[in-house]
Amino acid sequence: MPSNLFSRAADSERANSERGNERGIFKNEDALHPEFIPDSLPCREEELKALAACLEPLADGSAGESVFLHGPPGTGKTASARFVARSLQEYSQKTVQAYVNCWHDSTRQAVLSATARAFGEALPRRGLASDEFFSRIIQNARNTKRAPLVVLDEFDRLAHAGQDSVLYDFARAGETSGVAFTLILISNDALALRRLDERALSSLRPHSMEFERYSPLELKKILGERAATAFFEGACPKSVIALCIAFAAKKNGDARVALRALYDAGKRAERRGAQEISENDARQAFGGQEERTASQEKRLVGxxxxxxxxxxxxxxxxxxxxxxxxxxxxxxxxxxxxxxxxxxxxxxxxxxxxxxxxxxxxxxxxxxxxxxxxxxxxxx
Ligand SMILES: Nc1ncnc2c1ncn2[C@@H]1O[C@H](COP(=O)(O)OP(=O)(O)OP(=O)(O)O)[C@@H](O)[C@H]1O
Ligand SMILES: [Mg+2]
Structure with a gap:
């Protein structure tokens, strides 16, 4: 078959079935993408429950308790925050949400602009001043009577960039404008709060939650569920999952590393036209990752x-x-x-x-x- 520059996985799946094969490797490739939020997050049940308890008042349109999530890379902080925020949004119309990744939006203006956009504000092409963004955000919450939740992922980046006054904006909004924000602050750095603007901190007093590294047993459960969603039955043998877990365990139990290895291994098998991922596919996938971990890759984006x-x-x-x-x-x-x-x-x-x-x-x-x-x- 002549190959086309744009041929993709879907083509190889079609080719498989044309050859009389029943299936390819991936049933749902998206399920292994870093942004994908699965329907369950095994081994984080306690954290999800605690997080939901802090956010519960938002479901009635009141302010919840702000939270600080911290822990090493790949321990499910971002996934947990997004998971709970999504459940809340599905459950109640009385809240309005923004998720901001401060690696990408690392200035006060960028954070406020991303928040306004997430709140559904149509923003003019000409740039608005930060204070204008902020008053749009306040007006939006006030007019729609929705309680605002803002997730600031990797928020320590703001303090490093000298832009953490935006936290003060959010923290004090209850007093200054009668709109009280609930924040989820996420960082790898357990001491990130200490570098915060004192005044913001004393208004927020976030509840602190630590996310610990996953043990190999926990990774096994996590990978098993994700693999079941992503691959056709029989496409991913247990031995391949075991290899990916061992690899991730060496990389400090980072679930992102394990999932990335599994995805790469699946792609290698797919390119071979195979119906089953081999241990060799997995080992080759690790080779590609040795140089640069998925977490470092994440840092390079933006x-x-x-x-x-x-x-x-x-x-x-x-x-x-x-x-x-x-x-x-x-x-x-x-x-x-x-x-x-x-x-x-x-x-x-x-x-x-x-x-x-x-x-x-x-x-x-x-x-x-x-x-x-x-x-x-x-x-x-
Ligand atoms: N308990 C879990 N169940 C299923 N998938 C998980 C779980 N924990 C983490 N993951 C997956 O692992 C990857 C990394 O998780 P996540 O991005 O939440 O880590 P993080 O703690 O935010 O890491 P970092 O500090 O590097 O940002 C994501 O693809 C996420 O979906
Ligand atoms: Mg994260």
Whole structure:
């Protein structure tokens, strides 16, 4: 069959059935996508219950208790928050919701704009000032008499970017405008609240919930359910799931890593035209992931061009670089593009930001004269 540039999984499924085969590998490929929220989240029943209890008043149109979810990557924080928010929305019309990923929307204006849009506000093409976004949000909740819930995922990014005053906006809205917000704040960093604007914190007093790493046994349950939704019966042998669990267990029990490995293995089997994923498919899928974990990949999404350029320069360099070295290379457009025009001062700000995003590591080494220190940056 001549292959077409645009041929996809659906074609290979069709090809399978044309060959007389009953099925391909994936019954529902979406079920393994990172954004997919399954119908159940095994091993997080307690957390979901506690989260639902905090949000319960929203179902009657009143403010709930704000919550702070923290824990290592891939422990189901985002999935749990979205799961409960979705259930609430299905159950009650008396609430209005916004989910904001602060890696992407990391300024006060971006957070407010995303919230206004999620609340259903039609926004004009010309940019609005942050305060205008905020008054649209307040008006919306007030006019529709719906209690607002805002999920701020990876919210620690706001404090790092000096943009956490938006939390103060939400926290104080009850007093200033009579519209009380309930927030779900999510971070990997258990101490993220400490860096918050004091005034915002004292108004919010969020209830703190820790998400612990998954054990191999828990991963087995999670993967088993997701695989049953995603694959045709018999397409994914238990031994493949066991391999993916062992792989994820080595990566700190990150469920995202396990699901990604399972998905990649499925795709490899599909490309072979097979009806069953082999252990070899799984091992090859791990090979593709060794270099960069799914969590690191997540961090790379939504970076600015300057941030990407800094990473490209460091990736090319064998040795760690000082901000001075980086500045020269960026100015010269070392990575093949035109030089990035930015001041040394703002380059240092970018570097600090990339360190807080855990994409870069910084080490202080003694200066050449033995006095003073030079900060050297390398990829994490
Ligand atoms: N208990 C679970 N049941 C089913 N799928 C799960 C469960 N926990 C996590 N997952 C899946 O694992 C992946 C990672 O989960 P999630 O994005 O919620 O992690 P996270 O704790 O937010 O991680 P990070 O801190 O890196 O953002 C998602 O695809 C999610 O659907
Ligand atoms: Mg998350």
């Amino acid at each position: 970076l600015t061009d300057v941030e990407k350029e800094i990473i490209a320069v460091l990736r090319k360099s064998k040795a760690p670089l000082s901000s001075g070295d980086l500045y020269e290379k960026l100015a010269a457009g070392v990575s093949g593009k035109d030089g990035v025009g930015l001041s040394e001062r703002s380059l240092r700000d970018y570097l600090n930001l990339l360190v807080t995003k855990r994409l870069l590591v910084v080490e202080d080494v003694a200066g050449e004269s033995g006095r003073g220190k030079t900060r050297l940056f390398r990829l994490a």
